[in-house]
Amino acid sequence: MPDTTVPNAHSNQPADAHAGVYRYDEFDKTFIFERVEQFRAQVERRLKGEITEEEFKPIRLMNGLYLQLHAYMLRVAVPYGMLDSTKMRRLARIARVYDKGYGHFTTRQNIQFNWPELKDIPAILHELAEVDMHAIQTSGNCIRNVTTDQFCGAAADELVDPRVYAEILRQWSTLHPEFTYLPRKFKIAISGAPHDRAAVQIHDVGLIAKKNGAGEVGFTVYVGGGLGRTPYLGTKARDFVPVAEIIGYLEAVLRTYNQLGRRDNIYKARIKITVNEMGPEKFIGLIEEEYARLPRQKYYIDPAIVEAIEQHFAPPPWENLPAVSAKFEAAKAADPAFARWTRSNLSAHRAPGYAIATISVKPIGGIPGDIEAEQMEAVADLAERYSFGEMRVTHEQNLVLAHVKQDDLYDLWLALDKIGLGTANAGLISDIIACPGLDYCALANTRSIPIAQQISERFADLDRQHDLGELKIKISGCINACGHHHVGHIGILGVDKKGEEFFQILLGGDATQTAALAEIVGPGFSYDEIVNAVETVVTTFVGLRQPGERFIDTLARTGHAPFKEALYARA
Amino acid sequence: MLVKAKGPQQSVTANRLIDGVGVWLGAGNQWVERVADAAIFEGEAIAEALAFAKEEEKRQLVVDVYPLDVEATPEGTRPLHIRERMKAIGPSVRRDLGKQAAGPTPAL
Numbered sequence: 139m140p141d142t143t144v145p146n147a148h149s150n151q152p153a154d155a156h157a158g159v160y161r162y163d164e165f166d167k168t169f170i171f172e173r174v175e176q177f178r179a180q181v182e183r184r185l186k187g188e189i190t191e192e193e194f195k196p197i198r199l200m201n202g203l204y205l206q207l208h209a210y211m212l213r214v215a216v217p218y219g220m221l222d223s224t225k226m227r228r229l230a231r232i233a234r235v236y237d238k239g240y241g242h243f244t245t246r247q248n249i250q251f252n253w254p255e256l257k258d259i260p261a262i263l264h265e266l267a268e269v270d271m272h273a274i275q276t277s278g279n280c281i282r283n284v285t286t287d288q289f290c291g292a293a294a295d296e297l298v299d300p301r302v303y304a305e306i307l308r309q310w311s312t313l314h315p316e317f318t319y320l321p322r323k324f325k326i327a328i329s330g331a332p333h334d335r336a337a338v339q340i341h342d343v344g345l346i347a348k349k350n351g352a353g354e355v356g357f358t359v360y361v362g363g364g365l366g367r368t369p370y371l372g373t374k375a376r377d378f379v380p381v382a383e384i385i386g387y388l389e390a391v392l393r394t395y396n397q398l399g400r401r402d403n404i405y406k407a408r409i410k411i412t413v414n415e416m417g418p419e420k421f422i423g424l425i426e427e428e429y430a431r432l433p434r435q436k437y438y439i440d441p442a443i444v445e446a447i448e449q450h451f452a453p454p455p456w457e458n459l460p461a462v463s464a465k466f467e468a469a470k471a472a473d474p475a476f477a478r479w480t481r482s483n484l485s486a487h488r489a490p491g492y493a494i495a496t497i498s499v500k501p502i503g504g505i506p507g508d509i510e511a512e513q514m515e516a517v518a519d520l521a522e523r524y525s526f527g528e529m530r531v532t533h534e535q536n537l538v539l540a541h542v543k544q545d546d547l548y549d550l551w552l553a554l555d556k557i558g559l560g561t562a563n564a565g566l567i568s569d570i571i572a573c574p575g576l577d578y579c580a581l582a583n584t585r586s587i588p589i590a591q592q593i594s595e596r597f598a599d600l601d602r603q604h605d606l607g608e609l610k611i612k613i614s615g616c617i618n619a620c621g622h623h624h625v626g627h628i629g630i631l632g633v634d635k636k637g638e639e640f641f642q643i644l645l646g647g648d649a650t651q652t653a654a655l656a657e658i659v660g661p662g663f664s665y666d667e668i669v670n671a672v673e674t675v676v677t678t679f680v681g682l683r684q685p686g687e688r689f690i691d692t693l694a695r696t697g698h699a700p701f702k703e704a705l706y707a708r709a
Numbered sequence: 710m711l712v713k714a715k716g717p718q719q720s721v722t723a724n725r726l727i728d729g730v731g732v733w734l735g736a737g738n739q740w741v742e743r744v745a746d747a748a749i750f751e752g753e754a755i756a757e758a759l760a761f762a763k764e765e766e767k768r769q770l771v772v773d774v775y776p777l778d779v780e781a782t783p784e785g786t787r788p789l790h791i792r793e794r795m796k797a798i799g800p801s802v803r804r805d806l807g808k809q810a811a812g813p814t815p816a817l
Contacts (some may be wrong), residue, residue: 155775185727187769207796208807210729238806253806255728505802576792577800580711583792587802637712637790 154527156454157222158291158540160305160447163271169313170267173274177201178260200280201263202273207580209253213276214266218286218304219531226529228269230514236262241514243499243507245571245622246325247285247531248276252578269515273520274312279320281311281392285327287335288496288532291451291459292540294488297347298355300330301451303384304437309470310385317392321399322407324392325364327533328357337533337649339363339372340625342409343391346651348378357531361391362413362421365619367420370410373418373651375425381444386437390429394421428509454526454541459491463544474498478600479551479562491544495525496564497537502598503591506572507535516557524550534571536564566603567611567676571622575615575632576639582615584632584639584665592669597676606676608697609689612647625649627690628675629656630668641668643675643700646693659702671705678704712790713769716778719755720747720786721762722796723771731796731808733786734762740771743808744797744815745785787815 162170177197184194198204203214214229215554229249233241236258237251246248254262264271275283284307286300287293307326311317313433317324327341338344344360344570356379360372379387395409398416406415413421470477485494497517500506509517517537521529524546526537532538537559542550554560563569570593573579597603607665612626616633623629629644640662647656663671676689678701693701721734722744732740733747738761741747753801755776762774778789788794798814799807808814 184769190769191726191766191772205724205729207792208729208731208799209724257727303801576795577802584802585795591802634712639791 153522154222154224156177156526157220157528158301158451159220160217160450170272172411174260174263177263181256182583182674202276203259206578212249212251212254212259212262212273214249214271214273215276215283216248216531217308218284219288221529223522223527225269225271226514226518228265230511232262232265233511238509240508242614243531243535245533245535245620246283247533248283279322280318281324285336287329287331288530288538289335289485289494289540290330292487292494293331294486295331297349298330298381299451300328302444302447304328305447316396320396321401334651339653340365340649343380343388344372347528350378354380354417359387362410364408364410365622365624367405367617368411369380369624369655370414371655373413377424382439385439386432386434387429389437390432392427394424394428419577456489456492461490463491466544466547469548476548478604479560482562482566483564493542493544493547495539495542495550496571497539497559498561498563499536499561500569501558501561502568503595505587506570506590513559514559520550520553562600563603565608567606567609568599568603569614573614573621579615581618582635584615586613586615586621586632587631589668596669596673607688622653626656628672633662639665643671645698648690659700660706674704675701711775712792714776714778716748718751718779719776719781720749721758721776723762723774726769734758744788747786748784749779749781783813
């Protein structure tokens, strides 16, 4: 395979040498390549008919391979959402050579390919391994790929870099003998900042960094969160666990769950059910008993290990820049469309003169999270030019360039706009999370993507979107809730009604540090009615809002009644 | 979600092992790639067709065999449930992909 990495013009280093990704050592490389060869042998046996689908299924799932409605689907892990340009270009190559020329970013910061052939999977996995990537822990009843804050290492409010602990958790979990066959899948999210951008409370375990009274950094630990048919927000198990003790504490959580989690009913096997059937207090008590029994010393995270891993995520060599860029300010003044993009798609960076740029993978009328191979390559080029060759995948199915000089923002936006990725809608009504739905998924009851597309088109006017302000719509095509509808400001759930698609509206969800589950507002709407219904909710909000209020603020003040009345009064 | 077939007219579908492409049992117990060409079974023939397909699964030609409700139309066999029509067509949001890219398919 030719090395496509572009050397830095000023040195012999590759252009993504400073990207904040974990670079494999020989142990990691050997392990990944061995896994590829093991799976290659299993695929060969399967194709020769030496093993049945029943025997093969758990093996393929442990390597990220699903069978969907139209074809196989390969889910590739993007550890805590971090990509460098070498990895992104390889994903583009895989999309082009082995798939249909595109990929799909998921709510767990991974990427899915929707059309690979079984016979090609070993070759794809080998190509991934060459760039330190794999599809392990993207499926099956194991600890899944750990997710985190897409602004990590750049956000001004960060207490600890969550990538360090996400990577430690990866190393702890990948070969953990006890936790490779849990009652059900297990998802962990980490926020290194008090402002939760990683939706931690809807995960099996959620960690939010905090400082204790002595100024030491640790994590608040939530357990038993999750969506699906029985949604729960996580229960706070511990207000503060020192960072050095987090593996020990999670070992206790996982052991307790592994011991007590139900294995008789797939719908009741997640930790959220165990916690809530038993009662959170009792379950937390059992965690504490287990934690007390553990030889804690064995689980302390050696500072030398932390230091070694921190090196992988060392800040890139930011320049010393003035806090305000005259070039940036002039561009904003001269180009209103750019100024609009800066209002929705930029976030504060900790280094003066830099900004965090969210690249919307939600063009108006587009498929949320879908990206063409050519766009992947173009973004890799832009990342090398403007952000140390690094990109992040967000759980909201967008991309982030985390370290862009303010001086470069206008050029970056012009280039993004040229490739259809410059839409000024991050956090707005057309920045919709949508699961693949019935267009691809074998489990779905209804489509999600076309609903997202139609809403996006209905609100295509960006000035209108900006006037509406932050408004998060999340759409799931079935009760499994992969589109996070329970935590949408407006959630949409697709249901099967005698073989036809119907959609329920939920209001008031929140995936941040003020997490809340949305409530169903009333009877569902047909495929042809649902977009009008969403517009009714939005116009009701516009009529009710007070200056400065977001949708979620107005809803909290007024309650659901006026929205319900607007939706159903005509009936 | 898979919907249980219970109507008087049924076809049998699966995915091809090697590439996962959707297929249906056609005339002469041949697997066909267009749902319009799917054989329609009634009465005891449904169980017989399903049993044949399960044997094909054991021979590692196909995976995920199941029956579906269908109707006969002038254009050929048409699934009754939207999930099965989607499988027969391809993603409605990418008309360039799936069965629909290769030729006429039933309306969604």
